[in-house]
Amino acid sequence: MVIEALRSDGWxxxxxxxxxxxxxxxxxxxxxxxxxxxxxxPEGTQNEFRANVVVLSRPVDQSIAEFGVSALQQxxxxxxxxxxxxxxxxxxxEPQDRITEFLYWDGGxxxxxxxxxxxxxxxxxxxxxxxxxxxxxxxxxxxxWIATSTEAETT
Amino acid sequence: xxxxxxxxxAVTTRSGGLxxxxxxWIDATQPYxxxxxxxxARAWDRLAEAEGSGFLARIRKRTAxxxxxxxxxxxxxVGAPTEHGREILAIRSRPKLFLTATxxxxxxxxxxxxxxxxxxxxxxxxxxxxxxxxxxxxxxxxDVRLCSTSEALGLMAAWIGxxxxxxxxxxxxxxxYGVDExxxxxxxxxxxxxxxxxxxxxxxxxxxxxxxxxxxxYGVPRTGLQTKLIRAGDAAWxxxxxxxxxxxxxxxxxxxxxLRDILALFQDSMATVSRN
Numbered sequence: 001m002v003i004e005a006l007r008s009d010g011w012x013x014x015x016x017x018x019x020x021x022x023x024x025x026x027x028x029x030x031x032x033x034x035x036x037x038x039x040x041x042p043e044g045t046q047n048e049f050r051a052n053v054v055v056l057s058r059p060v061d062q063s064i065a066e067f068g069v070s071a072l073q074q075x076x077x078x079x080x081x082x083x084x085x086x087x088x089x090x091x092x093x094e095p096q097d098r099i100t101e102f103l104y105w106d107g108g109x110x111x112x113x114x115x116x117x118x119x120x121x122x123x124x125x126x127x128x129x130x131x132x133x134x135x136x137x138x139x140x141x142x143x144x145w146i147a148t149s150t151e152a153e154t155t
Numbered sequence: 156x157x158x159x160x161x162x163x164x165a166v167t168t169r170s171g172g173l174x175x176x177x178x179x180w181i182d183a184t185q186p187y188x189x190x191x192x193x194x195x196a197r198a199w200d201r202l203a204e205a206e207g208s209g210f211l212a213r214i215r216k217r218t219a220x221x222x223x224x225x226x227x228x229x230x231x232x233v234g235a236p237t238e239h240g241r242e243i244l245a246i247r248s249r250p251k252l253f254l255t256a257t258x259x260x261x262x263x264x265x266x267x268x269x270x271x272x273x274x275x276x277x278x279x280x281x282x283x284x285x286x287x288x289x290x291x292x293x294x295x296x297x298d299v300r301l302c303s304t305s306e307a308l309g310l311m312a313a314w315i316g317x318x319x320x321x322x323x324x325x326x327x328x329x330x331x332y333g334v335d336e337x338x339x340x341x342x343x344x345x346x347x348x349x350x351x352x353x354x355x356x357x358x359x360x361x362x363x364x365x366x367x368x369x370x371x372x373y374g375v376p377r378t379g380l381q382t383k384l385i386r387a388g389d390a391a392w393x394x395x396x397x398x399x400x401x402x403x404x405x406x407x408x409x410x411x412x413x414l415r416d417i418l419a420l421f422q423d424s425m426a427t428v429s430r431n
Contacts (some may be wrong), residue, residue, distance in 0.1 A: 048303065048305065049305075063174055064174070065161065065162060065174035065175065065176045066161065066176075068176045069161045069176045072176070072178075072181065072319075076181065076184055076185070081188050081190075082185075083185050083188065083309070083312065083313045083317075084181050084185060084318065084319055085312060085317050085318070085319070085410055085411065085414050086317075086319050086409065086410035086411040086414070087176075087178055087181075087319035088319070088321075088322070088409060088410075088411060096173065099411075100319075101410075101411055101414065103309045103312065103313070105188065105306055105309060108302070108303050108306065109303060109305055109306065110303070110305040110306045110308065110309030110310075111305075112309075132305045133305040133308055133309050133418070134304060134305045134308070134418075136414075136415075136418055137415065137418050137419065137422065
């Protein structure tokens, strides 16, 4: 079940599959299978690729390093031609999570993918933000805030 | 990859015991994604002279490169540019912006250039010394590709060999090196590095024998915006700057920041050109 609450600051709080995170209030929820939740920017922008975020959550069964290796392998083995750019520690207080960034080329667009691998309480959470590489800087504050806001639901 | 193989012991130790996954296998898995037109340097130069599809093109003297250009579909059999050829020529001869990069290391040098119109780009990459295309038989072959702006910027990131590394600061007062020491390391072939400088920091020591060191410069000549980097094998990136007493300071540079820098340099240059 996905629960959404629009806030007065223009953002929306989303609760789904054991995690809570924020997305921009005007983003549209996209139906996805399994324990994932996806949102995309409004249709009709001039962007060459519709920016979107997918949040996937499951019970944790590996260390953050193993989680990071999985993220890297998925990036290297991506279906379209891809190129892994970075894989770095990430965290607001202690940088023990990971952020992996890779590019892929498909349909005349180079798409930039930032994937946060987070361990929150007893859950492994992937936050995957995709946009055209051209829009990468413009979406940086939004993608960072979505990742920063992601927490495990404790109730 | 087994659980034992996925960790980098040196980085894990450096991180105070925090398990740190190995990243150095990734670089070898991702060569420059070459899928554009493969063209000799001679044909590339000849194509520049072929602009104009009318009478002049048809009476222009044929060259030895013409059959190659006809085979690639950019010239027709009478020597005039095809529609694809005209599109390439239009962007190449009247770009809104030209972004260039050079890579030098181990006695090899390569250049990469992207010509941008308002909506399209033309990328021309020489064989590089930072990825899998190597060997003298390729020395004169270019990879030429007509693509979107985002594709071109992504190709540049791939071409300079941008890849993940763990980025650590130097120990205090250990970030400066003799200019000659760094020049010798860049000039050396990757497998035969000169002696490690005395008092080298952990980031420099860790990267010293981690493969070819390459000097990479990229920028937009028209706006004067440029960035200088050193790709230290598959283990580190540094931004060289002036140190004290004629030394060079190697600032450790995270790959994600390099990607940001490429994008910002492009966007700032586009904004500058559009204002002028």
